[in-house]
Amino acid sequence: xxxxxxxxxxxxxxxxxxxxxxxxxxxxxxxxxxxxxxxxxxxxxxxxxxxxxxxxxxxxxxxxxxxxxxxxxxxxxxxxxxxxxxxxxxxxxxxxxxxxxxxxxxxxxxxxxxxxxxxxxxxxxxxxxxxxxxxxxxxxxxxxxxxxxxxxxxxxxxxxxxxxxxxxxxxxxxxxxxxxxxxxxxxxxxxxxxxxxxxxxxxxxxxxxxxxxxxxxxxxxxxxxxxxxxxxxxxxxxxxxxxxxxxxxxxxxxxxxxxxxxxxxxxxxxxxxxxxxxxxxxxxxxxxxxxxxxxxxxxxxxxxxxxxxxxxxxxxxxxxxxxxxxxxxxxxxxxxxxxxxxxxxxxxxxxxxxxxxxxxxxxxxxxxxxxxxxxxxxxxxxxxxxxxxxxxxxxxxxxxxxxxxxxxxxxxxxxxxxxxxxxxxxxxxxxxxxxxxxxxxxxxxxxxxxxxxxxxxxxxxxxxxxxxxxx
Numbered sequence: 001x002x003x004x005x006x007x008x009x010x011x012x013x014x015x016x017x018x019x020x021x022x023x024x025x026x027x028x029x030x031x032x033x034x035x036x037x038x039x040x041x042x043x044x045x046x047x048x049x050x051x052x053x054x055x056x057x058x059x060x061x062x063x064x065x066x067x068x069x070x071x072x073x074x075x076x077x078x079x080x081x082x083x084x085x086x087x088x089x090x091x092x093x094x095x096x097x098x099x100x101x102x103x104x105x106x107x108x109x110x111x112x113x114x115x116x117x118x119x120x121x122x123x124x125x126x127x128x129x130x131x132x133x134x135x136x137x138x139x140x141x142x143x144x145x146x147x148x149x150x151x152x153x154x155x156x157x158x159x160x161x162x163x164x165x166x167x168x169x170x171x172x173x174x175x176x177x178x179x180x181x182x183x184x185x186x187x188x189x190x191x192x193x194x195x196x197x198x199x200x201x202x203x204x205x206x207x208x209x210x211x212x213x214x215x216x217x218x219x220x221x222x223x224x225x226x227x228x229x230x231x232x233x234x235x236x237x238x239x240x241x242x243x244x245x246x247x248x249x250x251x252x253x254x255x256x257x258x259x260x261x262x263x264x265x266x267x268x269x270x271x272x273x274x275x276x277x278x279x280x281x282x283x284x285x286x287x288x289x290x291x292x293x294x295x296x297x298x299x300x301x302x303x304x305x306x307x308x309x310x311x312x313x314x315x316x317x318x319x320x321x322x323x324x325x326x327x328x329x330x331x332x333x334x335x336x337x338x339x340x341x342x343x344x345x346x347x348x349x350x351x352x353x354x355x356x357x358x359x360x361x362x363x364x365x366x367x368x369x370x371x372x373x374x375x376x377x378x379x380x381x382x383x384x385x386x387x388x389x390x391x392x393x394x395x396x397x398x399x400x401x402x403x404x405x406x407x408x409x410x411x412x413x414x415x416x417x418x419x420x421x422x423x424x425x426x427x428x429x430x431x432x433x434x435x436x437x438x439x440x441x442x443x444x445x446x447x448x449x450x451x452x453x454x455x456x457x458x459x460x461x462x463x464x465x466x467x468x469x470x471x
Contacts, residue, residue, distance in 0.1 A: 033180075040183050043071055051190075057198040058093065061191055065095035065169075068187045072157065073175035078103070079191055080158075080168040082123060083293070085307055086286040087113045089167070092195070106151050110287025115143040119168065122160055128181040129158040129168075159184040161192040165199075203298045206234030212321070216301065222323040224375070225355035227251055234299040244361065245284075246291040251359050252367065253305060253314055254322075260313035269367050285312070324375065327353045331382055340389065347386040351402060354379045356409055380406075380413050387419045399423035411443045418455045421467070430466060437467050 047067050051060050061079070069077035078094030088110045094103055113120055118141065122129035131137065132155050134148040148156070151172070158168040159181055169188040177183070212220060213232050222228040227238040227247060241247050248270055253261060261269075263285040264278070271281055289305050289312060296304050306315050314320070330350040337343040354375070357363035363372045383406045390398040403420035406413055417440045424433040441449050456462050 036177055036180055039071070043067060043183070044186065057194040057201065061093045061194040061198075062095060064187050064190050064194070065093065068169065068171060068184060069095050069097060071183055072171045072177055074157075074171040074173050076103070076172035078170055078172075079195070080170055081165055081294075082113060082167045083290045084113060084120070084123070084166070086290045086293075088287045088290045089113050089116075089119075090287070090290075092167070093191075108150075110284055110290070111147070112283060112286075115147055117141055118144060119158060122158060123162075123166065123168070126160055128160070128184065129156070130179060130181065131156050132178055157181055157184060159188045161188045165192070165195050199298065203234065206236065206240075206299060215319075217318050219300075219304070219318050219320045220322075221254060221320060222355070223251070223255075223358045224323050224327075224353060225357070225360050227359055229296070229299070229304075231299045236295060236299050238361065240298075241292055241295045243288065243291045246288040246295075247359075248362055248365075249285060249288045250292045250305065251362075253312060254320075255368070255371065257314035257320070260308035260311045262311035265311065270365075272366070323353050324358070324371075327375065327378075331378065334382075334385075340393075344386065344389055344393075347382055347389070348402075351379065351383045351386060351406070354383075354409065376410060380410055380416075383410075384413070384415045384419075387416060391419055391423065396423040396426045400427075407439075407443075412448065414444070414448055414452045414455070417444075417452055421456075422462075425462065430463070434467060 047064065050063055054060055054063070065077045065079070069075070075097045076094060079092045080089050081092045082089040090110055091103060091107060096103060118129055118131070118137065134145060134153050134155060137148070138145040148154075154173050155178065156170060156172055157174050157178060158170045160166075160168050169184055169191055171184065212218070213230060216232045218232065220230040222230075227250075229236045238247050241250070249266060252266060252270060263282045266285055267278055267281040271277065274281065292305060293303055302315060302317065304315055304318065305312055327350055330346050330353070334343050334346040334350065337346060358372045358375050359368050362368060383402060387399055387403055387406070390396075390402070399419055400423050403416045403423065406416040407420065410416070417436065421433045421436050421440075424430075424436065440452055444452065453468065456467060
């Protein structure tokens with residue numbers, strides 16, 4: 001970043017050479033412009049010196065935004081990220097002159113670019129947008145004016161930047177140099193590079209991906225527990241999206257990836273109980289996809305979710321393997337295995353894949369509950385088959401290991417309790433077995449515990465009285 005700043009600010013200083021004293025050229029400029037140029041040179045020099053002390057892109061961005069806000073006499077300066085493909089934009093970093101920052105309250109969850117035609121045109125042409133009085137757009141662009149009113153914008157300057165990322169440096173309510181955006185262009189470039197460096201840092205923090213991935217088109221997606229996406233460049237966890245609704249939209253598309261889905265169809269599937277919000281949520285779908293794309297770009301050069309003619313779909317150029325598909329494949333192979341040793345190995349691989357309910361953070365929602373129930377039931381069947389096989393082979397330590405984990409993941413599994421206690425008794429660990437009985441009584445319903453007790457009572461070789469002496 002230091003070398004970049006030196007070259008950038010070096011060019012800025014060279015640009016001011018015509019303003020050297022004792023020159024007839026100065027007569028071509030008015031006094032206000034000369035003052036502007038002198039102040040620009042002084043501020044740029046001071047900013048360069050201060051930025052050389054930091055390697056933190058966000059800190060560099062915040063210092064730059066503060067300078068921009070002060071130089072133009074605005075009350076807010078910020079970076080607006082734009083996704084023209086999805087027609088959305090939202091603030092990324094900002095500096096507010098007010099101690100009470102209401103930025104997130106003023107902005108919508110996602111702003112829609114089509115409501116801001118002057119800004120779209122500015123971005124496409126690569127020229128600054130200067131609006132000295134927001135009321136002047138009211139007649140021709142009433143929707144844009146309504147956004148200005150909501151955001152408390154009386155006047156505004158915006159300078160576009162790009163590519164990758166694309167957006168604006170914006171100053172709200174500037175009181176100085178409103179018709180001279182050249183300083184903003186310099187600062188916008190600094191901010192653009194800070195954003196790019198922050199993305200590199202964020203990408204480097206992600207853990208390495210699985211060995212099965214051989215190319216940049218291979219993806220492994222884990223749905224058991226919290227969703228997790230692995231590519232050749234790293235692992236993206238659900239928390240990295242920083243948006244529960246984005247996670248839901250992405251999961252819905254991934255679980256139904258054979259076709260494209262319209263925005264209204266996604267809303268109808270995920271939030272059918274909110275018909276009064278249908279129009280708003282349909283509009284926001286593009287914003288949720290934008291949030292997901294931004295996170296996914298940290299681990300892939302290609303978008304996972306594409307915009308199709310009739311909605312949104314998963315990019316068919318990727319080779320996707322999910323833990324659900326692998327789980328089903330292992331179960332199928334285990335059913336046809338003729339070797340007990342091989343069958344046990346396949347069953348172990350399957351139960352290790354199950355890390356909790358499918359998409360655990362929303363596992364009780366109607367759109368995914370059928371899938372959740374299917375795989376939970378299948379897991380209980382697979383783990384119980386594994387436990388019975390291990391018990392028959394006399395591997396009581398193995399029974400303890402897999403039964404304990406099975407009870408943590410599916411506490412309603414009566415057979416897992418039974419085989420765990422049985423294995424402990426075989427290992428002469430009566431006290432541990434009694435503790436598990438107490439644990440089962442606490443976690444099972446009365447009917448389930450009665451069924452568990454019945455399993456022990458039918459085996460006369462077990463110490464019923466000792467196990468249930470607390471009854």
